[in-house]
Amino acid sequence: MLSVIPFSLVLGAQAIQKGMRTGEISLLTAVNFAGGSEFVAVNLWTSPPHLILIALMTLLVNSRHILMSAALTPYLKDLPRRKVLSALFLMCDESWALAFTDAKNSPKQKFSYYFYLGAGIGLYVVWVGFTTVGALIGPVIGDVTHYGFDMAFVAVFLVLLKGMWKGFTAALPWLVSLLAAIAGYLFLPGAWYVLLGTISGLTVAFIMAAYD
Template sequence: MSSPQPRTITTAPKSRRSEFWRGPTAALPVMAGFLPFAMVLGAQASQKGFSPLEVPLMTGLNFGGGSEFAAVGLWSSPPHVLLIVAITLLINSRHLLMGAVLAPLLQHLPRRKALPALFFMCDESWAMGLADARERAHAGKTVALSLRYYLGVSVGLYLTWVVFTGIGAVVGPLIGDIKAYGFDMAFPAVFLVLLRGMWKGMRASRPWLVSLLTAAATYLIIPGAWYVVVGALSGLGAAYVMAGES
């Protein structure tokens, strides 16, 4: 009588699922932080004439909160399409540098996996993915970036943003003028906090001053919102010139 053969238990699918769910679990505080901004953006867009379907379509295709706030703020009837495209390109241009940093960690992947990973990239998922990759590298992992963890973070943030901007578009007309409650200051307030975190002294902030002065002068001289483009480009130019001086 032959002895029974031991059963082979496959744990790989379970470990893959747990690695994916580790992402949204770690990103829960960030997703909670997304909620008020997503709601405010959706409410602002609805008051500019966007439908509850158009808002999540915009946020789902673009997935860049800063550029979306800027586009909604500049929206008019008829819209200044070229200006909005230029502003979106400038604000989202930071993704070129972020993608360049992330690319070496994705080079072992086929394009069908690497391109979706880059599409879902935002500031928060990029930062969390890199932080986790550093921890894995220190632990001696052969592949530093955990794609499942990164996608878990990214998909969680993406769905939170798209869903709650849509909800904001639905409840926006019920709230009325959000400026009366000061909600329209939510994103500028966060931007000021980010600037405070990047403060490195007066010398390093000189490009900010150049950008501020040129934007203010353009606002007074040229109608429309071109002061945003001029301020951004002058700040980048000043940073390039002053970097050569150091």
């Protein structure tokens, strides 16, 4: 939760610099709990905003959530719908990774719904709250990226990858996904590199599983 504070401040400050109001960025983070797509939305923000373009880019960036939620399905299938929907709303990269790491480290390899829910709610409150703080203090402190706060976004994902590391062979889909995403970022417009990286990594994982 502490680790998301720096880049939530960055998001809030950037939103104000783009002409958004504090209430607008607070509402955006509260409704669409997915940091990567929110950075895309803020970077694309104009007055008036191109809502269709923002929606399409949000869909692309959040496409990885389809795979993440599919991985959660076996653990949620016996829960009532209201709990399933709340769990999926609170799903982000950090809460998802924390829950699976907790299950892996538990004596019975059991997924804890309430641990996942607690992590998700905590991250949600911190994310929305400190994005709002970033919007409020952004005009005072200026460009917060000068302090290196934006590096926190990358650092969090490196830590998540380390926690899921199972050896080089198992990480081949990650490597292919990374290379495909870099190529897409360099040669394709918009956020198509996210979808390209996702599909490439998934394809390699499927092939490896088929020949295992």
